[in-house]
Structure formats: structure tokens, C-alpha cells
Amino acid sequence: xxxxxxxxxxxxxxxxxxxxxxxxxxxxxxxxxxxxxxxxxxxxxxxxxxxxxxxxxxxxxxxxxxxxxxxxxxxxxxxxxxxxxxxxxxxxxxxxxxxxxxxxxxxxxxxxxxxxxxxxxxxxxxxxxxxxxxxxxxxxxxxxxxxxxxxxxxxxxxxxxxxxxxxxxxxxxxxxxxxxxxxxxxxxxxxxxxxxxxxxxxxxxxxxxxxxxxxxxxxxxxxxxxxxxxxxxxxxxxxxxxxxxxxxxxxxxxxxxxxxxxxxxxxxxxxxxxxxxxxxxxxxxxxxxxxxxxxxx
Amino acid sequence: xxxxxxxxxxxxxxxxxxxxxxxxxxxxxxxxxxxxxxxxxxxxxxxxxxxxxxxxxxxxxxxxxxxxxxxxxxxxxxxxxxxxxxxxxxxxxxxxxxxxxxxxxxxxxxxxxxxxxxxxxxxxxxxxxxxxxxxxxxxxxxxxxxxxxxxxxxxxxxxxxxxxxxxxxxxxxxxxxxxxxxxxxxxxxxxxxxxxxxxxxxxxxxxxxxxxxxxxxxxxxxxxxxxxxxxxx
Numbered sequence: 448x449x450x451x452x453x454x455x456x457x458x459x460x461x462x463x464x465x466x467x468x469x470x471x472x473x474x475x476x477x478x479x480x481x482x483x484x485x486x487x488x489x490x491x492x493x494x495x496x497x498x499x500x501x502x503x504x505x506x507x508x509x510x511x512x513x514x515x516x517x518x519x520x521x522x523x524x525x526x527x528x529x530x531x532x533x534x535x536x537x538x539x540x541x542x543x544x545x546x547x548x549x550x551x552x553x554x555x556x557x558x559x560x561x562x563x564x565x566x567x568x569x570x571x572x573x574x575x576x577x578x579x580x581x582x583x584x585x586x587x588x589x590x591x592x593x594x595x596x597x598x599x600x601x602x603x604x605x606x607x608x609x610x611x612x613x614x615x616x617x618x619x620x621x622x623x624x625x626x627x628x629x630x631x632x633x634x635x636x637x638x639x640x641x642x643x644x645x646x647x648x649x650x651x652x653x654x655x656x657x658x659x660x661x662x663x664x665x666x667x668x669x670x671x672x673x674x675x676x677x678x679x680x681x682x683x684x685x686x687x688x689x690x691x692x693x694x695x696x697x698x699x700x701x702x703x704x705x706x707x708x709x710x711x712x713x714x715x716x717x718x719x720x721x722x723x724x725x726x727x728x729x730x731x732x733x734x735x736x737x738x739x740x741x742x743x744x
Numbered sequence: 745x746x747x748x749x750x751x752x753x754x755x756x757x758x759x760x761x762x763x764x765x766x767x768x769x770x771x772x773x774x775x776x777x778x779x780x781x782x783x784x785x786x787x788x789x790x791x792x793x794x795x796x797x798x799x800x801x802x803x804x805x806x807x808x809x810x811x812x813x814x815x816x817x818x819x820x821x822x823x824x825x826x827x828x829x830x831x832x833x834x835x836x837x838x839x840x841x842x843x844x845x846x847x848x849x850x851x852x853x854x855x856x857x858x859x860x861x862x863x864x865x866x867x868x869x870x871x872x873x874x875x876x877x878x879x880x881x882x883x884x885x886x887x888x889x890x891x892x893x894x895x896x897x898x899x900x901x902x903x904x905x906x907x908x909x910x911x912x913x914x915x916x917x918x919x920x921x922x923x924x925x926x927x928x929x930x931x932x933x934x935x936x937x938x939x940x941x942x943x944x945x946x947x948x949x950x951x952x953x954x955x956x957x958x959x960x961x962x963x964x965x966x967x968x969x970x971x972x973x974x975x976x977x
Contacts, residue, residue, distance in 0.1 A: 469953035469962075478960030489953070501786035502778070502819075504947035505745060515946065643747035644782055644817050710951050713965065 448727035449720065449734055451484065453679060453702050454602035454627040456539045456563055458484035460720055461696065461734055465683050465706030466490055466543040466566060466606070467515065473531045480538040482716035487704065488529060490543040490568045492577065493551055495521035499573075500650040505639055510658020510685065511707045512637050514573040514651035517545055526558040533561035541566050541604065547576045549587075549594035556599040564601050567591060569617070570608035570633030572655045579608045579633070585620035592624030602627035604681060607672075609664050610636050618672045628679040630704065631668040635661050658707035661685045666698050673699020673739050687711065689722035696734055697741035745780060745819045750812055751795075756874035759801040760842065761810040768794045769820070772827030773850035774940055774969040778948040780819030781809050788945045788964070790846035790915070791823060798875070800842040821948055825968050828938050830857060831911035837863045838924060840897055840916020841872060846940050847915055848878055855880060862909075866897025866920070898923040906933055914972075915940035925977045937972035 449460035463485040469475040470489035480486045498518025505512050519525060532540050542562040546552040556565060569588055571578025581587055588605065595603050605621035607614055609632040618629045634655025639648045647653070665684025672680045682700030686692055687708040695703045708715045727733060752764040769777065771791055779797060780786040784805040792798035801807040812818075828850050835854055837847045844865060854861050863882040867873050870891035873884055884892030885900040893900045898920060906912065912933065914924055921939050928934045943955035943963040950965035957963065959976060 468951050469956070471953045472956045472960075474958055474960040475953050475956040475962070498946075500784075501946060502745070502780055502821075504949065504952060505821075506949055511951065513947075513952075515952065518946070641745060641747060641819060644819060646782055648745055648819075650785070707951065710949060713950065713962075 449723055451702055451735055453485075453681070454564065456485060456602065458539060458702065460484040460723065461700075461702040462692070462716055462719055463487055463541070463681070463702055463704045464716075465704035466568065467513075468706040468709055473528055476532060476540070477537070479716060482720055483538055484702065485539040485541055485563075487541040487543050487566055488525075489519065490517055490545045490571070491519045491522055491525045491555070492517065492545045493522055493555065495519065495524065502649055503651075505648045506710060507639055509660035510656060511710060512639050512649065512654045512656050513634070514649045514654030516651060517571055517574045517577065522555055522558050529559065529561055539563035543568050543606070545571065545574075545577045547581060549591040552591050553594040553598035556595060556601075562601060564604060564627075565595065565599065566604040566606050566630060567595060568606055568633075570606050572608060572610055572634055572636045573651055573653065579610060582608050582617065583611050585616055588617055589620040589624040592621050592626045596625045604628045604630050606630040606633055607668070608633050609661070609668055609684070614668045615671050615675045618676050622676050622678055626678060628681055628701070629672055629676065630681040630683060631672055632661075632665045632684050635664060657685070658710070659685045659687050662687075662691060666694060669695055669700050670698040670741075674742065689719050689726060692719060692723060693726065693737070696737045697739070699739040699742065701735075701738055745821050747817045748820055750814050750816045750818060752814055753812060755810075756798075757871055759810060760798065760872075760874050762792060762796050762798045762875075763809060763812060764796045769823050770794070771823035773853045774827035774846050775823040775825050776846075776968055777823050778821035778945075779809070780821075781805055781812070782817070782819065784808050786819065786821070786948075788948055790849075790940065790968070792845045792848045793852065794849070798842070798845040798848065824948060825964060826966065828913055828940070828969050830854070831859050833910040834860045834862070834908055835911045835913065836906065836909040837861060838897060838901060838912065838914040838916070839863065839865045840920040841867050843914075843916030843920075843940070844875060845915070847913060848875055850913055851879060864897050864901050866900065866916070896920065896923075898927055902927055906931060910936060912937040914938070918942070922977055925972055925975065928972065934973045935971075938969050939972050939975065940969045941967050
């Protein structure tokens, strides 16, 4: 009842681990893939990258705010790490990529023969020259997607930012470039200040808000993209309960990604799977039948 | 994150100090905090009592923390992580270097609970041995022989009968813990041991994945204290 096929990837359920959470080591990816339908590794670029100094993540009442700064061991070391996933892996592995130019993006894909798909980070809100910096320009997005598609036969997803005037315009540009699915959304720009020390809590001053707070924002983006695009939409942003999953699917998401909710429980994938099984049993419909149902009165 | 004020700084040596806060952090021995030294960095530190951390200067941030002035504010996330589990009867603490920090807290806690506690405490040399005045019963080992047993702390432990200890707690550099693991495994005492581990941490709250072990467990949430038998070394 939960199985879903996403751009040819066979998934045991529509729940994917979002990029940037628990995705730096194969050991944690394997642990999560026991229950998740797919896992997305942490974004990797051409060169090793330190990221920002701690504190890089703060939690507050309605979610998390992070400015990790795309820390990464670089393409070679990370490909070596992920190699072990092929031997032991269970669910499909999506490798997330960041870069500043289309050529740089395309140069990354051959390093990851163990990947089942690629996700393009066009949306990290707190790093210079990469992420949102390249993902806010529709022409550039189209060019990047097209170039990456030429470099690989595997499905390519574009992860979009909500920090733009019109997420649909960027989604359409990705579609014109030949993207296989869009992922909506990355974090929303935000910050937090400690009132005793009177200083911003993150070393980078501001970062990206994730978790429950951004769910309505993400849901609206998924709704709009589903209406205007032909490719599948992967929903992400604040999904914490099984009801959130159902909402995103009804808005048009074929699959969803979970990240910040791991803060509440590392068993979140197991819990959601069990709850969704009970839900589909009660309605007698499989989840794929519900995709975009809220659009049809 | 919230702020606490530094009430007192006790210098044990040039490089090691105990930073005492102006209030108690409700916690158990073995738990850690993410301490944000403003202008520097947020770092994970084990509590050495309910209101202190004991730190060795090994880099820029820890150096600044060791030299901090009373009255300064520091940011705290936590206390977090799994603590040591209590013992009954006799307990052994095995410390390597600054690994003494969480064991000082555990030592005081167990003594208050009426546990008979003995400590094996190893360091490179006599200058690196700190806070002995807080320990009731101890033996020291130094690599250069400048104090106590000449050799490392696991070599010291290997000369002893360990079978009377109901619990064995350890914290120190990973090679030391691995050697201790091997010794306890040979003596069939592994199921009595709990190790506090250290890993590079970014978020400290279980989401970033920087501190995961080879078995997929996170040091910040599932640790830092692990049953030695679960480590599969």
C-alpha cells in the first residue's frame, strides 16, 4: 500500500531521508535506509569544504535553524565513503551535488557509480556562489540541469528554494532543462538572537529554517508546482507526523523527504511507516492513488 | 541555547582548568554540553560536576576557554547525551589524560551513593595529572615514569585483578579505550564496562551526522557513554 515508483526508482515507501541530515557517513545512511524508502546523502562538491564554525545548528520551539555551510570532504573522499553503500545498501541512494557552474555540476556525476539518482542543490540559502546563489536564476537552472542530464543516464532531481519570488518559474526552468523531478523546498532564510549575550546564535549570523514552522510554506510550493509542472514533485519541509505526509501527497507530492524530524526521534521513519500502513488500511487506498487528490474537488 | 556566567576558574596547570558556572546544570555524570565561547566556537565538553567543565587547551577555542575570566558569559546547549549507569559495590574508573573530566563527576556521584570507587589515571607525564585531591583512592600511570607506574594506564590495569569490580568506567583517547576493550574482553569483563567516546561534533543534537560511529550510532545522542560490549571493536 505504501510502495511508490519515482522516476524508475522502486521505493518501499514514499519517505526519503532529506539531504544534510545524518548523510555524511554510510553507517548512518544504512541505518536509516532500513525503514526509509530512499536516502539522500549530504551535498558534495568538487573540493573539500570546511563549512562554518560552530554553532551551525540551533533548535527552537518550532524547528531548527542551520548554517552548516555545506561542509564536505570533497568528491573523491565522499565517493570512497559511499562506495560501501553499494555493497550493503538496501534502499535507493540519491547523491546530492552542489557546484557553482553547470560544468562543475556535470563533472561530479561520474564519481558516483553507486548512486541511483542525483539531486541538485540549487537552494542552500547560506553559502556563497553555490546553492541558492545559482538556483535563483531560471536560465542558469535550465543550463545546469541540461548539462547534468548529458553527464548521466540516471534520474536527476532539482531541489528548489522557497526564498524566490516564484518557485514555479524555477521549477519550469528545471523542467525545460530536462529534470526528472523537482524537490520542494529547501530551508527558509531565518535567524535567532540570544537575548542575554545579545548576539546572533549562529556563527554565520543567519541560516535556513527547517522543521514544523515551514510546513505550510513548503506545502503551498508543492501545490503550485504540481499544478504547473508535468514532472513529479518531491515534497519536503517540516514533515513531522503521518498526517503531514498525507497532506503533502494530497497536495501533489509523489514522495516526501524528512530531515529535521529526526531531531525528535531517530525512529521517525519506522513510526511514520507504521502509521501510514494503518492509514491506508483504514481508507483502503494505496498512497499513490492519493497523489494530488486535493486538486480535484 | 541559554547563557550561564563563569563564576570561578580553577587552573590545574598551564593547559588545564576547571570552569565553574554560577548555577547547577541538572544532569547526570557522563552527560556533556555544547559550550559556545562567544567570538570563538561551540564545542562539546563533558561536565566534570553539575556546575563545571574541565578543559585542556588543545586548540584556539579551548585555549581561550582555559584562560577565560570569571564573570564572562558562555552559551550552553544541554546537558545532553546518555550518562553512565550507576554501580553497586565496587567500581573502577579508568581515565586517560583529560578523559578524567567526566569521571570526576562520576567519582563524586558514586561516592555519594556509597559505592567503593578506585581510579586508574594515566597521562603522558606528571604535569598532566590533575585534580588528584578530588579522588579518594587512585593509582597513577605516566608514559615517561615521572609519576606512579611507568607505562600507560591499560598496562597498569593489566597488572591487576579486575574481577572484583562490578562496573568499569573509562574515558580517554580512542587507542587507550581500544586497548582496554581488548584487555577486558580477554578477562571476560566487557559486559561490566561503559566507555565515554569522543567524536568531532557539529550540531550536538542528533541531526547533522558528523559524530556517527562505524555502527551507525550517534555519539551525541546514543552516546557519549556506550556499553563497551556494544562497540564491536
